[in-house]
Amino acid sequence: MPIDGTITRRALLRAATCTAMSALAGPGLAEAAYPSxxxxxxxxxxxxxxxxxxxxxxxxxxxxxxxxxxxxxxxxxxxxxxxxxxxxxxxxxxxxxxxxxxxxxxxxxxxxxxxxxxxxxxxxxxxxxxxPLLLLVSNELPVKTLAEFLAYAKANPGKLSVGSAGPGTVQHLSAELFRAMAGLEWTHVHYRGSGPGLVDLSSGHVHAMFDNIASSLELLQGGKIRALAVTTRDPSKLMPDLPPIWTVLPGFETxxxxxxxxxxxxxxxxxxxxxxxxxxxxxxxxxxxxxxxxxxxxxxxxxxxxxxxxxxxxxxxxxxxxxxxxxxxx
Known part of the structure; x- marks a missing residue:
């Protein structure tokens, strides 16, 4: 069957149009399909x-x-x-x-x-x-307030172990800033993320930890660990009863x-x-x-x-x- 000339012209026109669009689009044409x-x-x-x-x-x-x-x-x-x-x-x-x-x-x-x-x-x-981060403690630690935690840590230099999500994380540096500003001594224990550290905190293998509300919320709601304070200058809307660390260590905020x-x-x-x-x-x-x-x-x-x-x-x-x-x- 012979090829219809009209169809041929239309096909050629379509091809020419696509070529012109490609030239106008330039290198960005491939990205236009993102994600493929x-x-x-x-x-x-x-x-x-x-x-x-x-x-x-x-x-x-x-x-x-x-x-x-x-x-x-x-x-x-x-x-x-x-x-x-x-x-x-x-x-x-x-x-x-x-x-x-x-x-x-x-x-x-x-x-x-x-x-x-x-x-x-x-x-x-x-x-x-x-x-905001929270200052969290194991239920086995005999403290229920931020003031009691500070007093206990000062009375037991070097005896506390404090976990973090790893070296250089906000959890680690928050703990280090707190320790330095309060003049405390303790052992820092690094984990490969918040999850493993919180498991050890809930079982009493470490005594304290700074961590996000998101990571710790389930354990807090289950009564497996306790929160004593928040690291932001203002209280958390989710936990408004927790005092900011700023109130006892002026200048502390993470x-x-x-x-x-x-x-x-x-x-x-x-x-x-x-x-x-x-x-x-x-x-x-x-x-x-x-x-x-x-x-x-x-x-x-x-x-x-x-x-x-x-x-x-x-x-x-x-x-x-x-x-x-x-x-x-x-």
Missing amino acids: RSVTWVLPFAVGGATGRLARPICERLSSRLGQPFIPENRPGAGGNVGTKSVVDAAPDGYTILATSTANAINVTFDPSLPFDAAHDLIHVATLART SGFYGAAVPRGTPQEIVDLLNHEINLAIADPAIRKAFDEIGAIPITCSARDCGGVFAAEIVRWRQLIALSRASSNG
Whole structure:
């Protein structure tokens, strides 16, 4: 059967139009289809921490909105550095996202030997939330208030063991700042994330721990551990009866910071898309409710401003680390 000339002309016109669109789109054409497959959202701490509690509902929302699975994957180790390094080394194509936290800002100062720089090797695409930490104690410790804890620690120098989610984490540095400012002596025990440390706290293997409400809430509600105070200057809306540590140690204030980042070199179109969709997710009432349930304070920013927000967090923790060291030496 002969080919119809009209169809041929239409086909040629269609082809010419597609060629023109491709020329106009240029290098960004490939990114326009993002995401075309599953995306891995790396959680650099053990299961059960605030990082996962904040990221998982956002992954569900992105999966629904963008039509491809956004899969949270725990890669714990070295205070978050194992998971962070895996994202730094990943292809800059938007298919590997890092759940960032205060640990990333701390380590720029705390561990200058790291083979990467989270401020320069990553593009910070979104902020998620800020969370207060709690001073937690084992039920076996004979204290029920912040004042009693301080008195007991001072009366028993070197006898307390205090857990953390790993060296250089906000939990570790909060404990160190508290110890230094109060003039205490204790043994620090590092874990591969909050979960394992809280298990040991609830069983009495360590005496105290600084950690997020999100990680510890289930154990607190079950009466397995006790909370004595919050690390923010203002009380937590979720636990308004807990006093801020500031009231007995003026100048003490720490909090957890959470965001999202991708490898340096990721196309701006993808950065802008992720920023837009994550900000929309945080505005969703269901996600706001999930944040409220763990005491998280939602924060958002534009793609352009995210790097500056992270830079400010680095400065903040550099000052706190210096204060901690000065208090120890004084």
